[in-house]
Amino acid sequence: MRLPGDEEPVGSGLPVVYMVVGVSAFVLILLFAILKSNDKQNRGSTYLKELQQQEEMAAEEEAQAEEPEKKLRAEDLDFWDMYPVEEETEGAIPGEGAARTEKSTFTEKAERVEREEQERKAQSEAEEAAQAQSDPSTDGRHTRIINRDGTEEWVMLNPFLTKNTYNLTGLEDKAGLKRYMENGKKISYVGVDISRQNGDVNFASVKAAGVDYVMIRLGGRGYNTGQITLDENFKKNIEGAAAAGLDIGIYFYSQAISQEEAVEEVNFVIQNLEPYRAQVRYPIAFDMEFVANDAARIDGLSKEDKTNIATSFLEGVKAAGYVPMIYGDKEWLIKEIDLARLKDYDVWLVQEEDLPDYPYQYTMWQYSTDGVLNGVTGEANLNICFVGYSQR
Numbered sequence: 001m002r003l004p005g006d007e008e009p010v011g012s013g014l015p016v017v018y019m020v021v022g023v024s025a026f027v028l029i030l031l032f033a034i035l036k037s038n039d040k041q042n043r044g045s046t047y048l049k050e051l052q053q054q055e056e057m058a059a060e061e062e063a064q065a066e067e068p069e070k071k072l073r074a075e076d077l078d079f080w081d082m083y084p085v086e087e088e089t090e091g092a093i094p095g096e097g098a099a100r101t102e103k104s105t106f107t108e109k110a111e112r113v114e115r116e117e118q119e120r121k122a123q124s125e126a127e128e129a130a131q132a133q134s135d136p137s138t139d140g141r142h143t144r145i146i147n148r149d150g151t152e153e154w155v156m157l158n159p160f161l162t163k164n165t166y167n168l169t170g171l172e173d174k175a176g177l178k179r180y181m182e183n184g185k186k187i188s189y190v191g192v193d194i195s196r197q198n199g200d201v202n203f204a205s206v207k208a209a210g211v212d213y214v215m216i217r218l219g220g221r222g223y224n225t226g227q228i229t230l231d232e233n234f235k236k237n238i239e240g241a242a243a244a245g246l247d248i249g250i251y252f253y254s255q256a257i258s259q260e261e262a263v264e265e266v267n268f269v270i271q272n273l274e275p276y277r278a279q280v281r282y283p284i285a286f287d288m289e290f291v292a293n294d295a296a297r298i299d300g301l302s303k304e305d306k307t308n309i310a311t312s313f314l315e316g317v318k319a320a321g322y323v324p325m326i327y328g329d330k331e332w333l334i335k336e337i338d339l340a341r342l343k344d345y346d347v348w349l350v351q352e353e354d355l356p357d358y359p360y361q362y363t364m365w366q367y368s369t370d371g372v373l374n375g376v377t378g379e380a381n382l383n384i385c386f387v388g389y390s391q392r
Helices: 014-071 078-082 096-133 203-208 234-243 259-279 303-319 330-336
Strands: 142-146 152-156 171-174 177-182 189-194 213-221 228-230 247-254 280-288 324-329 346-350 364-371 380-385
Touching (some): 177 380, 189 247, 189 364, 213 280, 234 247, 247 303, 259 280, 280 303, 280 346, 303 324, 324 330
Parallel strands (some): 189 213, 324 346
Antiparallel strands (some): 142 152, 364 380
16 A cells, blocks of 8 residues: 555656666676677687697697608718718709719729728738748748758848849750750850769760860869879860860869968969960869768868858969859858858859759859760769850
């Protein structure tokens, strides 16, 4: 129930409506604004997320694109460091530098392999050479000597002595006589040495057998008594050889124990040769050697003593106008005398071998003491000479 004075005038209802409508509109506007704001926030957040996702995807794709390129970079591959990079020069054809670099790489590798092979080969050869040098039989610096007591010895070669240069493949043996040939031509001379031990020699038969020269024993000194004697057959032999037209050389068997005795011996030789000077065109040889199975005067001499004695004899021969020569086997020549002091004299080597292995220069070689030769009774001492003394 209404109380008196509660009733309003009739015209007051319209403003209320307006007020309600206005409030409602305000509320709607406010709600729209709130909703709009929320929608913007939601859409902004979504946009940022999408943008972030796009950036992450782009970064991942970029990383994936960069990763294989990184694996193929030359600086990441260690083996490429072995090969130099050839810089491209101005005006080069595109791609030519790479091809040249690849070719250079393989060439250098091939050269390195070849160089290493050469180094291994050189090392192997050096090792073989060192091993060979430790063996005197193969080092080229020693020569073997069979001593008179039968022992074997390797002796160092003397680098100051002239080595012989004979090509012994040029030796020929015809009817037991050796000849030295070069280009099919004989350039040697056949010889025989004669003494009283050969008895009566038929020198005409010797000449007919192909002999060019004879070395005749003039005499010798006794190895016990020291007495000088003339060979019993000297006069007969030298006159017979001269009559047969053979070239003649002389040898004397020495047992001198001093230089004075050597001078005595050479004077004896020269005196006995005086009537035959014109016939002696080959050397006069000094023959000093040990006596087999017996003691001799020279056994106590030193190497220097024997060298001094030989020098005195040889110089006396030279002073008299003859050609001096020293006779001996390999042991005597290399071990018993000083060849370096006697290098100006010709050598008559005695070595009963098919091929001599005497390393130094020699001009005459006695290769047999039991040869067979027409005109000589019994065993003959056969020789070959590499110098034509009669033609000098």
